[in-house]
Amino acid sequence: MSQQPPRAVSRLTSGAKVTAAAMLLAVSSAALAQTPQGAPTMEERLRTQLRTTTEQLQQAKNELAALKAGGATAGASGSAASAGNAGKASKDSPEALRKQLDDAQQQLTAERQSRERLAQDARASQSEVKTIADKANTQISQYRNAYDELLRLARQADAQRKQLAEETAAQRAALKLAQEKNDRLYAVGQEILTAYETMDVATIVAARQPFAAQARVKYEQIAQQYGDKLYEGKFDEQQAMAAASAKPAPQAEQAAQPAPSAPADAVSDIKNGR
Template sequence: MKRRAIYQCPAALLVLGLLLSGGAHGEGLEERLRAQLRSTTAQLQTLQSEQAQASAARQAAETQAKEAQAQIKQLTAQLSKAQALNEQLAGHQQNLQSQAQAQVAASNEQMGKFKKAYDELLVLARGKEAERARLEAQLTERDTQVQQCSVKNQQMYEVAKTLLHAYETIDVTDIVKIRQPFAAKARVRFEELAQGFGDDLYKNRFDAPQASITH
């Protein structure tokens, strides 16, 4: 409005000066004044339009600035929350990592104990297996000895039966012949029989080994 008043004052003075100078120019002067007035009015309208556009632009800029400030505040608050959450998550992650490391260490320690116990049991099992194999070999040897002893006993039983039969079949005449000084043949025969029985008994004797089963 101030600019409009400024532009209108020179126009009015110009019109007044022209009127005072007389009507010599007539219609030509009036036409120039009208043209000048139209030009001034057009310039004024242009200025008013530019002023309105500038005012609207300023208001839009102020609105955008306010919105930007509000967004900045909102983003700042969100950033603060995000930083706090990030710190919280970092602390939680650190705790989880520490717990995981502790669990891994405990698992490794427990695994070491299990491995040590397994190795000890393996050594013990191998020792027991060796002891079992040794005892089994001794039992096999004893079984063989028992079988041999049974065979020897049967053979000695047969020798004893033969010896008993010989004593049962000998008569008084044979005994008298043995005691006669000149009955050399009968004495030799009986000595040979006795020697044969003795040899059979010696051959069928069973000698047990010195080794014994340990418990």
């Protein structure tokens, strides 16, 4: 279709030339055949006919140029339409549609693979995070158990320390009480020794006389008093520990008190032999 406009133009051009030549020959023959008197001369008629023929030829050339321009435009539009139709036909062809379908399937497959990789990465990350969290929880549980064990041991050690401190204080109080009782016993023994050292034979004989019942009772009372003092000075470990653990401070104060001495009148009576 792109070669048809030039052929039409060439045909129109050759036709116009033939027509102009035929008209020129007809005018020449008519001029030669008729030469009336008083009419324009042959030369004038030829010139007039030549101008007319030239004008017609120019008009034919203009029409031919316009026809050429219109044919080129039509050819271009026809070529474009043909190309568009061919492109559309090529686009709408089964092979093109099959190729587009294959491309779409490939893109879909690639997209699915990408999503699967992302899902696998997400699952792997989630599993890794869960593993780390489990390890952290296990370590936290171990640390908590160790802390609880250390706290229990610390409390147990503190309780033992307090118990040992109380036992030590009780033992110290008992030891101090024993020392005080020993001091009392020593003092009572010294008083008894002093009384017997100062007692003479007459006092002993008088105490053994049958008529000296009053003096004998008095000496028995003195002996009972010394016996009570000796019994009070006897050290009892269990009693001392119980008293020290129950009331360590009052017990210490009681132990700090001076030991009671023997009655002055009894000692003087022994010394005087009454």
